[in-house]
Amino acid sequence: MVLSTFLQAIATIASMLLNLYIWILIIATLLSWVRPDPYNPIVQVLYRLSEPVFAKVRALIPTNIGGLDLAPLIVIVALKFIDLTFIRILENFAQGMR
Incomplete structure (x- = not known):
């Protein structure tokens, strides 16, 4: 029971981190189209x-x-593939342990 909850938590956190990184990639790509100030700390x-x-x-x-x-x-397609396959497999495995 504890192990399944732990695996579920790891899967949820990994999915959240992957989605956050995907948004970072999207924002960085959009910024590359407008050429922002390269000395801005957020852009860096x-x-x-x-x-x-x-x-x-x-x-x-x-x-x-x-x-x-x-x-x-x-990169975004590869990360979504990881999220939709490996993370979901981990979630299903954790639910099957209950």
């Missing part, structure tokens, strides 16, 4: 959280198609 934090992941995807896959960078889309 957003870019520091998003650019390393985008760079790894760009190194693995050519993401620039017709001047459009698809790295954010690829």
